[in-house]
Amino acid sequence: MPETPAERLAHFVSELEPTAVPDTAMQTAARCFVDTLGVLLAGTKEGAGPLTIRSVRKRSGGGPSPLAGTDAYASPTDAAFANATAAHSLDFDDYTVAVPGHTSAVLVPALLALCSSEKALGRSVSGKEALCAYVAGFETMNFVGAAIRPSHYDAGWHATSTLGVFGAAAAGASALRLGTEQTQHALCAAASAAAGVRRNFGSGTKPIHAGTAARGGLSAALSAAAGVTAASDALSGEYGFFDLYAGTTTPDIDSLPELGSPFALVDDGVIFKKYACCGAAHTSVAAAEALVEDGLVASDVARATLSGPKRLEDILRYDVPSTPEEAKFSTRYPVARALAGESGGLSGYTRDALDDELVLDLCHKVRFEVDETRPYHDSGVTVHVELSSGESVTASQSARPGSPVDPISVSELRQKFIECTAETLGDRAPSAFDSVLTIEDAADVSDVVDPLLSTQTP
Template identity: 40%
Template sequence: MSEQRHRPPNPSEPIASFVSTLSFEEIPEDAVRLAERCFVDTVGVTLAGAQTGAGAAAAAIADLGETTVLGRDESASMSDAALANGTAGHGLDFDDVSWGMDGHPSVALVAPALAVGERLDATGRELVTAFVAGFETECAIAAPISPSHYGRGWHPTSTFGVFGAAAVAASLLECSAEETRHALHIAASMASGLKRNFGSMTKPLHAGHAVRSGLTAARLADEGFTADSAAIAGDDGFWDLYAGEEGVDPTAGHELGSEWAILTEGVHVKKYPCCYFTHTSIANVIDLVTEHGIDPESVASIAVHAAGGAVDALAHDDPNTGLEAKFSMPYTVAYGVVTRRVDLAAFEDEHVDDPAVQAVRERVTLELNSDLHYDSHESRLRLETTDGTVYEQVRENPPGIHENPLSIPELRAKYEMCAERALSETDVEASWAALESLREQSSTRELLAHL
């Protein structure tokens, strides 16, 4: 490109050095604990996702092999298990979120960690170390082009997740710094995922594809495969091509190993199995109708005012399927009004046309609040009843944010709700105990025996 501009330095050098040298002992205790919580949550939602549409289909096409497919009786090749587990992990849209990479960080990290970890029989400490290396990598790649990257139409869970998956695999494979650099540059040619496919099975496939591609990139690099040294930051590299209208910010990012994105940017654990941009509004309306005893039949209208990210992502005002309903503000808010909860059952296809929910859905509108930052969680809600009474309520954040996380009993309840769809009561209990104390586990294979 002939245009001269101020570019950020090539990130692959510091990332590769960080990933290839990071040890468990260097990771802050709070980051270790958070990584363990992320494993718990991600494995749980993967077990549930493996039983439904996208996860089951991804497992069905897998070739037989020796790598565990979570929640299934079959084993598969490493690559196919990575695809299946990554897809299942995002299949219910119940996996965690971080604005550090504008998407779902853990689904692209846990699946490759377990796949490679099983092959090598890694310890829990090695899994945690690889996870943190991947998380920091995702955020380092994302920072210079977020959130405009999302606004342009890309799905960051996949486009940044592929780099995280490559870093996880490179860490566990003990790739050198040079091999890790090549893995990241190979991954740059594998990044994909369109927001246009939100509300379909292809959205969770994005996560599975990122896992498989990142794993492939690292394994190739481990075998001596090479890529262009400026594939991320150079002219017509990843950042150039995937940035939005705001371009590449050369000042964005953090110093790897000194600052920890997993702690500063944090991880938000979902309470509801749907798009995160609906969560504050769901909690907001449930609180309001419960406090004031408002019956669904008495709702005349509900106006939800939310940020640009919500308006962009929530494209299905009148959903026809459970997958579309996950990306519908009118549906999720209406379901909350009618049932006072939003759970896995809310997104089963047969429930989407529930007459009571549909009656309220038709009275809910989503409106842009241009005063809010694009990624803001805030929900401003105006509810008017049939007798003309108006209730207005503002809620800044959803339940389970990094600064106010779900309690251990709440996290365990979510894990059990998900895991019991695939495991026996004994294995639910055993797997919870092992994951919750992941750093103490000596064998990935023993851990996976319960999953």
């Protein structure tokens, strides 16, 4: 009898060893760790991150896992929830089109919280084990999503959360070294914690989706380790996850990918964000930046038209934003900032930045129109600018900035980390970047990362 999807996953996750993971995947996972740590620490200062951390700290009875940006500790599941929310708070964390969603904002905080907890129990999780667990979680999110994409996301589900909970369960099971049966229980239990709707994009609840996925998946793994069971066909059985979350199409279980052959983390890769806004806006920003690099001056702009697939209109719902969260999900604002020659980084998405008169003026000059010739899930856009002189200039962008096709360099990643951690790590940021980027060599992950997360003096 053929294995069910849950059985296939359980065998893959429980049997995956660091030596079986391609070097490229391990290197990418390490970059995901350091990039996520950077945006996590930045996310402790603004948005839903500090609010969630404060709430958890107030009600937590303590524990082994650091609450980022504080001197407080909590249970691993509470720390995973709070820190994952902070990691996604500024929408500056990496993502992948394959899922589609933000993998690392869920997986890394869940793993870091678990590593701290395991250390308190007298067991170390090495850098190699943690990176291997990350890969297991990433491959799991891709595998589960393959049966129901793109209709699952198109129906309104936020895959970062609904698929992330399976990734966190797999990563937790791997780091805990659970056997195949317990791993299957963890994955099937995670199906009951899948939630998150796209309508909350542009609000403070969107980053909490990453938090609930990290907490739900880690809880499923810890519960399975304690002996809690789940229905063995909770993914593919009647009234299971695929049945209920597939959207408008029938789940394509027969075409699920072969796990680890190839690795999705190698073939599809991760997109490291260059701009602190929704990834759907990034090709638009890059196209506008190209015009400025070619000599466009903001004061010469009479009108700008952004044309792209209808998907942009559906995701980027806010024209002229009134909050930093809305600005990250605007068709106009990111383009206006780029046309103004202003930063697309963290400083561009604050309340003060929203009051920039030049950017506001340009916002009202930018309009979006659907390019019916582009497929719905295409990433390509064109920015056409009419100048006050009567002339016009145009730029197009298809490749997503920061993707394997248009990759971010290690030096750019380092600069982003330093920007993100300026307030929390200060002069320690460069050495912290180096230590986390090479975390594969660490004997115990928590020895490297906990002092960076916690403000408590060692």
